Amino acid sequence: MDARACAARVVHAVTAHGRSLTDALPEAIQKEIDSRQRALIQELSYGTLRWYYRLDVLLQQLLKKPLKQRDADIRCLLLTGLYQLSQLAMPQRVAVNETVQATKALQKDWARGLVNGVLRNYQRQAEVLEGRVDNTVEFRFAHPQWLAQMLQTDWPDAWQAVLDANNERPPFSLRTNPQHLTRDEYLDELAARSLEARPLPHTATGILLARxxxxxxxPGFAEGFVSVQDAAAQLAAGLLDAKAGQRVLDACAAPGGKTAHILESTPDVAHLSALDIDARRLERVGENLSRLSLKATLQQGDAGEPAAWWDGQQYERILLDAPCSATGVIRRHPDIxxxxxxEDVATLVSRQAHMLRALWPLLSPGGMLLYCTCSVLSDENSRQIGSFLGSRTDATELPINAAWGRECAHGRQVLPGDDDMDGFYFACLRKLG
Ligand SMILES: C[S@@+](CC[C@H](N)C(=O)[O-])C[C@H]1O[C@@H](n2cnc3c(N)ncnc32)[C@H](O)[C@@H]1O
Known part of the structure; x- marks a missing residue:
């Protein structure tokens, strides 16, 4: 299997067919390839998409005329070639020669000369070409213009840091399970295996692995000692503050990271419903809980239509980890x-508003709903909560006093990269009565 040709196919699947990296990458990789090849394909696919908006404009300057639609795979191969030359510390000769070779695996031998010429031209003019694209925010930070503009509007003093953080490689964060061992004990387990790690701030359970x-x-993954979860996502269970004997609803639960954390922190809740609209994703909640020896009531249903699945008993706690633009996790999913x-943002905003309205009657008086998203857009976050509060007389916001993130007009926002965390938003809403 040719790694560069494979990466070009993955980039093509995302850019031309709207597939996600999470779906397209495993499909493109043959099972029997070795781990080095696998890592290279992943690096080239993720990296090329991370820098896509910059690489694309560089390529436009290097091509005499645009490639035909049917040669979009060669265009993607050229983008992976430019990614290697501009962003990776790889011997340039290897990058050019191997990318030229990949035309064969794509069954487009005729493109050898073109790929060779474009990449060598880039090498010759790199400084001038790169300098030219640096003048435009969209190309300099490799983001679509609409998103860069929204971030500039929402975060006038932090947008550049957000765009830079989105282009970083994500940290590898773990959540230890206090039902089995303490964070310090797990750090000792890692140290005993020479695995470099440190505790994550703001969480009682979080660990950052160096690699x-x-x-x-x-160590202990199969036994449920530890799970992979970003540090910001680990803030949700603490904010939800579920107590022994309470009924809890996790309204958008799959794949179950926060469901599991709630149960690990408060194993004596009276009942936890883990709801998700997607039956296949709900299966993953079951698998994750079973690895951790935890139990919840799994329900497939639409959080916006409780009549179809609710048993009529109110919950003291509701977690609404709403579907969102995922603009806080771009460094993990650069295909976003x-x-x-x-136009997706407006659709998501109205879906989130509908879920908030639909779930509110399920909350008992005095109960608390934690709204969170992995978005950094105020429309989905602070403004969403502002308009919800403005529409109700029985809802009040509980302040989140914390050493992390930044206070918004409503709720609190973590921006990507803050203390090694993903971008996340939280608001705590109490029901009066
Ligand atoms: C951000 S993810 C949730 C992540 C999860 N809370 C965790 O920590 O692992 C959003 C989830 O919402 C689900 N979802 C989307 N629309 C929904 C709806 N109308 N009702 C219930 N779940 C929905 C998606 O299937 C997806 O699994």
Whole structure:
């Protein structure tokens, strides 16, 4: 298997067919390839999409005329070639020669000369070409213009840091399970295996590993000692503050990271319903809970239509981890920059508003709903909560006094990269009565 040709196919699947990296990458990789090849394909696919908006404009300057639609795979191969030359510390000769070779695996031998010429031209003119694209925010930070503009509007003093953080490689964060061992004990386990790690601030359970590992290589993973979860996502269970004997609803639960954390922190809740609209994703909640020896009531249903699944008993706690633009996790999923369209944001905002309205009657008086998203857009976050509060007389906001993130007009926002966390938003809403 030719790694560069494979990466070009993955980039093509995302950019031309709207597939996600999470779906397209495993499909493109043959099972029998070795781990170095696999890592290279992943690096080239993720990296090319991370820098797509910059690489694309560089390529436009290097091509005499645009490639035909049917040669979009060669265009993607050229983008992976430019990624290697501009962003990776790889011997340039290897990058050019191997990318030229990949035309054969794509069954487009005729493109050898073109690929060779474009990449060598880039090498010759790199400084001038790169300098030219640096003058435009969209190309300099490799983000679509609409998103860069929204971030400039929402975060006038932090947008550049957000765009830079989105282009970083994500940290590999773990959540230890206090039902089995303390964080310090797990840090000792890692140290005993010479795995470099440190505690994550603002969480009682979070650990940052210096280098990513396949989960099966994590000590005690199969036994449920540890799970992979970003530090910001680990803030949710503490904010929800579920107590023994309470009924809890996790309204958008799959794949179950926060469901599991709630149960690990408060194993004596009276009842936890883990709801998700997607039956296949709900199966993953079951698998994750079973690895951790935890139990919840799994329900498939639409959080916006409780009549179809609710048993009529109110909950003291509701977690609404709403579907969102995922603009806080771009460093983990760089394909979001290519796949997300500006009109998606308005659709998501109205879906989130509908879920909030639909779930509110399920909350008992005095109970608390934690609204969170992995978005950094105020429309989905602070403004969403502002308009919800403005529409109700029985809802009040509980302040989140914390050492992390920044206070918004409503709720609190973590921006990507803050203390090694993903971008996340939280608001705590109490029901009066
Ligand atoms: C951000 S993810 C949730 C992540 C999860 N809370 C965790 O910590 O692992 C959003 C989830 O909402 C689900 N979802 C989307 N629309 C929904 C709806 N109308 N009702 C219930 N779940 C929905 C998606 O299937 C997806 O699994």
């Amino acid at each position: 990513p590992l396949p989960v099966e290589s994590l 920059k290519v796949l997300r369209q500006p």
